[in-house]
Structures are given as C-alpha cells and as structure tokens.
Amino acid sequence: MDQSTSVHLRESSPDLSVGTRIDLDDVVKQYVIGDTTVTALTDVNLHVDETAFVVVLGPSGSGKTTLLNMIGLLDTPTGGRVALNGRDMTGASRGAQFALRRHTVSFIFQTFNLFPGLTALENVQFGAEVAGRGSAAEVARAELARVGLADRMRHFPHQLSGGEQQRVAIARALATDNPILLADEPTGELDFGTGVQILELLQQQAEAGKTVLVVTHNRELSRVADRVIELSSGRIVSDGPPSGGKCRTADLHW
Numbered sequence: 001m002d003q004s005t006s007v008h009l010r011e012s013s014p015d016l017s018v019g020t021r022i023d024l025d026d027v028v029k030q031y032v033i034g035d036t037t038v039t040a041l042t043d044v045n046l047h048v049d050e051t052a053f054v055v056v057l058g059p060s061g062s063g064k065t066t067l068l069n070m071i072g073l074l075d076t077p078t079g080g081r082v083a084l085n086g087r088d089m090t091g092a093s094r095g096a097q098f099a100l101r102r103h104t105v106s107f108i109f110q111t112f113n114l115f116p117g118l119t120a121l122e123n124v125q126f127g128a129e130v131a132g133r134g135s136a137a138e139v140a141r142a143e144l145a146r147v148g149l150a151d152r153m154r155h156f157p158h159q160l161s162g163g164e165q166q167r168v169a170i171a172r173a174l175a176t177d178n179p180i181l182l183a184d185e186p187t188g189e190l191d192f193g194t195g196v197q198i199l200e201l202l203q204q205q206a207e208a209g210k211t212v213l214v215v216t217h218n219r220e221l222s223r224v225a226d227r228v229i230e231l232s233s234g235r236i237v238s239d240g241p242p243s244g245g246k247c248r249t250a251d252l253h254w
C-alpha cells in the first residue's frame, strides 16, 4: 500500500471504539472582514463527556452557533484546541474532519433543511446512507416511526407541518446513528405546543444514550436541561444544572 492510500484509509476510518467526548480548550474564534475583526468566541473551555441534554443559552450574537459549528467541526478555531472522542481535530485535514464528523455528529437546524424534492422517507434514508449504514431504507422507516411519522413517509416537506418537518429532520439525524446531536434553535420556527413536543423528542434521545446539545436564546427552554452552558459576548459565563433545578417539559411556559 502506498503512503497516500494508507493516509486515506486512516482518515476515513476513525476509531469508533472510543466513547463520545467533546473537549474545547481555550478556543477563540475571530472573523476578519476588511479591517473589522469580530471576536465570536473568547477563551472557551468546555468539556462534555456525559450523555446528557445540554442547552447552550445566550442572547443573539453571543456566539452560540459559532460554538456549535466548532463542536461539529464545521468551522475551525482561530486559537485553542477542539477534540472529539479524544482526537485533537484542530489542525486536522478537511478529509479527516469529514470522516470523524460523519460518524460522530448530526445536525438539526431551525429551518429543518430538508431536501424539498425528496419525500420524508428519502430525506431520512439520505442520513443513513451518508453515515454508510446498511439497509438504509429500513433504518429510515424505523426512525420515522420512532418520531411518530409512520403515516407520512411518502409526503414531501411542503406537505408537512413545521413540527412534522422538524421530526423528519430529527429522524434523519437519528438515522446516522451518530452519538452527538447538535440542534440550533430547533423550536425557533414552531409554536409553543409543537416546540415542547420537539424538545421532548430531543430529551428522549438524551435519555436513550445520545449527547444532545441544543442552542437557544430562550431561557425558559433551559429549565428542562441536565446542564446549561450560558454564553455572553462569546464567553462562557456559567455552566451547570439549571438554576431552580431541572423541570419537566409540561411545566414550561413561553
């Protein structure tokens, strides 16, 4: 085997036997546009090694999405270190980042980001295929049933409500079987009742053994978390259980 083949195989075969772990050490992220520098994250130290429902809370512009993008290896820090599953990915090649991300992290977005020309089933099947899972159609059917959409498999996104579309997006994330779910304002487009259902669904995934990180500006949502990481102007200003203790989704108001 020549050296390039060996490097390729190594990069596309991350060690999946290690447990899920997120480590950010002294992470800084700056964006430079013309002669303006925006510091989105400053000296962020974050360690998650538990399967838990974690809420990242902060006002608009505090760096929540930037933090999620760092954890999900969608963006690289200006300074500091990002490691997933104990592997330092800070200086890793795009190929190595893609390979690890593919088997570790799945994303859920505020605007669902479904493929409009694919049915619910095909959207979810795509998730299973990207992750290289066998029997992708079977996996997709099972995950859609898990999120309560067994009777909507042939529907296209425009034929589904916002809450149903978000369920499809969650099913697509689950179809990858990745251990970390990163959700950016997943209830932002939904009414209160639907948002609570989506939150419950995400909470169930944490109870089933996933690490679920949900970004929100809505403090009320953070009351159901196991752990709340609060950001202000790019810095973590608190990290711990919700003040007042964890409550049930049924006790939320917004």
Ligand SMILES: Nc1ncnc2c1ncn2[C@@H]1O[C@H](COP(=O)(O)OP(=O)(O)OP(=O)(O)O)[C@@H](O)[C@H]1O
Pocket (backbone or CB within 6 Å): 031, 032, 033, 038, 039, 040, 058, 059, 060, 061, 062, 063, 064, 065, 066, 067, 217
């Ligand atoms: N690609 C980029 N180029 C330049 N500046 C950026 C970029 N992405 C984010 N920023 C800046 O970094 C800061 C943090 O942005 P970020 O989107 O992480 O905040 P946020 O807390 O997620 O905000 P929101 O809740 O409004 O989505 C903001 O000042 C934003 O303008």
